[in-house]
Amino acid sequence: MNTEVILRAEGLTRKFGDFTAVDSLNLRVLQGEIFAFLGANGSGKSTTIRMLIGLLRPTAGRAVIDGIDVIATPRRVREHIGYMGQRVSLYQGLSLRENVDFYAGLQSVGGAELERRWGELRERFSLREVENEAASDLPAGLRQRAGLALAILHRPHVLFLDEPTAGVDLAGRALFWELIQEQADQGRTVFVTTHFLEEAEYCDRVSFIDAGRLIADATPAELRERYSGGYLVRASGLAGATLAIAAALKAELSQARAEALIDDNSTLSSEISDTPLEKQRRGHVSIKGSEVSVRLGSLPPERIATLRRAVRAAGAETLSIEPPDMADVFRQLSRVEGGRP
Amino acid sequence: MLSRGGHRASDAELIGGRKQAANPMLSRGDEMPAIELRDLRKNYGRRAALRGLTLDVEGAQILGIVGPDGAGKTTLLRALAGLLEVEAERASVLGFDLRQDTASLRACLGYVPQTFGLYRELSVAENLRVVGRLHGLSDAEIERRGKALLERNGLLPFVDRSTGALSGGMKQKLAIASALLPDPQLLILDEPTAGVDVVARDEIWQILEERKAETLIVVSTSYLNEAAACDRLIYLDSGRVVASGTPTALCAATPFELYRAWGALPRTIAQAARKLPFVVAAGATGQFARVEVAVDRSPGAAAVCAALEALPGAGVVLAARAPLDMESTLRALAVAGQPPARQGNVA
Numbered sequence: 001m002n003t004e005v006i007l008r009a010e011g012l013t014r015k016f017g018d019f020t021a022v023d024s025l026n027l028r029v030l031q032g033e034i035f036a037f038l039g040a041n042g043s044g045k046s047t048t049i050r051m052l053i054g055l056l057r058p059t060a061g062r063a064v065i066d067g068i069d070v071i072a073t074p075r076r077v078r079e080h081i082g083y084m085g086q087r088v089s090l091y092q093g094l095s096l097r098e099n100v101d102f103y104a105g106l107q108s109v110g111g112a113e114l115e116r117r118w119g120e121l122r123e124r125f126s127l128r129e130v131e132n133e134a135a136s137d138l139p140a141g142l143r144q145r146a147g148l149a150l151a152i153l154h155r156p157h158v159l160f161l162d163e164p165t166a167g168v169d170l171a172g173r174a175l176f177w178e179l180i181q182e183q184a185d186q187g188r189t190v191f192v193t194t195h196f197l198e199e200a201e202y203c204d205r206v207s208f209i210d211a212g213r214l215i216a217d218a219t220p221a222e223l224r225e226r227y228s229g230g231y232l233v234r235a236s237g238l239a240g241a242t243l244a245i246a247a248a249l250k251a252e253l254s255q256a257r258a259e260a261l262i263d264d265n266s267t268l269s270s271e272i273s274d275t276p277l278e279k280q281r282r283g284h285v286s287i288k289g290s291e292v293s294v295r296l297g298s299l300p301p302e303r304i305a306t307l308r309r310a311v312r313a314a315g316a317e318t319l320s321i322e323p324p325d326m327a328d329v330f331r332q333l334s335r336v337e338g339g340r341p
Numbered sequence: 342m343l344s345r346g347g348h349r350a351s352d353a354e355l356i357g358g359r360k361q362a363a364n365p366m367l368s369r370g371d372e373m374p375a376i377e378l379r380d381l382r383k384n385y386g387r388r389a390a391l392r393g394l395t396l397d398v399e400g401a402q403i404l405g406i407v408g409p410d411g412a413g414k415t416t417l418l419r420a421l422a423g424l425l426e427v428e429a430e431r432a433s434v435l436g437f438d439l440r441q442d443t444a445s446l447r448a449c450l451g452y453v454p455q456t457f458g459l460y461r462e463l464s465v466a467e468n469l470r471v472v473g474r475l476h477g478l479s480d481a482e483i484e485r486r487g488k489a490l491l492e493r494n495g496l497l498p499f500v501d502r503s504t505g506a507l508s509g510g511m512k513q514k515l516a517i518a519s520a521l522l523p524d525p526q527l528l529i530l531d532e533p534t535a536g537v538d539v540v541a542r543d544e545i546w547q548i549l550e551e552r553k554a555e556t557l558i559v560v561s562t563s564y565l566n567e568a569a570a571c572d573r574l575i576y577l578d579s580g581r582v583v584a585s586g587t588p589t590a591l592c593a594a595t596p597f598e599l600y601r602a603w604g605a606l607p608r609t610i611a612q613a614a615r616k617l618p619f620v621v622a623a624g625a626t627g628q629f630a631r632v633e634v635a636v637d638r639s640p641g642a643a644a645v646c647a648a649l650e651a652l653p654g655a656g657v658v659l660a661a662r663a664p665l666d667m668e669s670t671l672r673a674l675a676v677a678g679q680p681p682a683r684q685g686n687v688a
Contacts, residue, residue, distance in 0.1 A: 042508025201627030
């Protein structure tokens with residue numbers, strides 16, 4: 001992963017009268033990263049995005065995107081960024097292709113270059129069949145895909161997607177996220193908000209804003225480790241192997257604990273080990289019949305590989321892992337760090 | 342602010358409707374709220390939105406309406422709310438005929454549309470007053486019921502706030518409170534939690550859960566956990582009911598097995614898994630690939646796991662079978678829902 005910072009916000013603040021919508025926000029997004037910007041309704045997400053894309057002047061603070069000072073020169077940032085909101089703005093009376101020509105004209109893309117770029121997007125986004133249909137007739141999933149195509153027609157370096165999948169069906173959401181990931185693979189930075197929390201899984205980093213303050217900024221794995229009951233690992237084998245399997249899982253648990261103690265470089269503000277959820281669920285191996293289970297806070301692929309070797313060597317025939325539910329992670333995060341009662 | 346006198350005429354109409362509603366068929370407690378649809382059709386010009394939909398629902402419960410975009414979910418909900426002219430062999434909701442008696446029906450139900458339908462300039466309390474008076478409730482009754490509803494949904498501290506200044510989640514809670522104010526037998530909600538945060542979603546669903554013993558709640562949703570929380574689901578596609586049943590029954594009837602293939606590169610794993618002959622679909626999450634296998638082609642869990650772990654270049658560290666979930670269930674129904682010729686025009 002590239003380590004070049006492409007978006008940086010420092011002390012970004014916006015007040016409306018006495019109300020502080022965004023409070024000294026610091027953000028750092030790396031090039032090519034998919035960065036999730038999550039939070040409750042009214043927490044300041046949209047205000048932040050409006051400041052970052054140069055539509056709203058902050059009360060204080062600064063923001064630099066792709067080397068451009070957004071506050072000093074908001075117009076200059078526009079060719080570097082793409083934006084797509086929850087309600088994609090297509091001119092309803094025009095066909096999709098006419099919309100494309102219109103937007104391309106605004107971005108000074110035309111002629112053979114437009115044909116080439118649109119041709120590629122139209123095929124990859126499966127928009128060929130609806131190209132000549134009126135924008136008003138497009139179902140939600142197609143409209144959002146068309147919106148994404150329009151937002152990247154001018155090849156921006158940073159793409160802002162504000163709830164791009166709201167109101168889109170399951171198949172549409174899956175396809176949309178494939179396209180987002182491809183954009184990131186091509187080096188484009190994606191700054192995205194969503195209320196489908198399982199979508200946070202597709203992101204490299206996840207930040208969470210509450211009452212205008214940033215309360216978390218971490219990888220999905222770090223969030224799962226801090227704000228969930230952990231991965232439920234279950235293994236079973238022949239009756240005679242149960243104790244050996246339990247011993248193998250116990251060894252894994254001690255290893256995980258030892259690593260948790262030395263790993264203290266996170267930017268999260270509280271310790272999950274203080275919460276009742278944590279005490280309740282993690283921390284011991286339990287045996288029920290021939291099934292042995294344990295909850296582990298983190299399970300990177302290499303740990304799964306060693307875990308699998310260890311329990312199979314101990315005689316396990318099955319091994320399954322139930323990951324924490326991302327929605328639970330955010331419920332817990334809101335409870336522990338959020339200002340809401 | 343609307344004057345009381347200005348609404349007398351419509352009050353009378355609606356009160357008339359309620360009187361009709363008080364026949365033995367419908368008095369609360371005696372009879373269960375019911376929906377009976379036979380061959381329900383709705384065309385918008387040449388486009389058929391509902392193509393012969395048949396549905397029987399009896400009793401208070403949470404009935405979930407799910408399906409892909411354009412399946413006809415909103416049209417069905419609007420039809421059930423008596424807001425559309427429809428054709429049918431039979432179309433009875435709460436004992437009223439959707440083809441004739443929609444004004445009386447509307448007096449007995451609460452409807453929360455997809456787009457926010459309250460007055461943004463009015464306060465929370467004023468909005469409730471408008472709705473209450475339209476339903477012929479006395480001011481004292483509006484005050485009493487309104488307070489209880491706002492206390493329950495946490496909006497009481499914001500009672501004087503302008504509705505336009507509420508957050509998205511609060512607006513939805515107010516829309517639901519307004520719909521519940523006349524104590525309807527039927528509550529219809531069109532994607533009430535779209536764009537709403539997880540905590541507010543939980544609160545909204547708790548309110549629905551509390552109501553479901555006495556009210557028939559019909560709700561559309563695109564969240565998987567909400568679909569799983571319904572008492573019964575109707576899966577619509579192309580204006581028809583493809584399947585209906587409890588989430589558990591629909592899940593049990595799904596001809597897929599679900600596997601998780603864990604590894605550092607879930608997208609690579611998913612791509613490789615799609616090439617296996619028994620795999621129907623594979624998609625990547627952040628940590629593993631979800632792999633769906635057709636039951637009738639499955640060589641058995643052990644063989645599937647071995648094949649996934651042996652995928653060349655995919656780096657699968659563990660493959661394991663997982664319990665089938667709502668995501669797989671809906672995907673299977675989406676496949677089942679594809680008619681041979683999927684077209685938008687009336688045949």
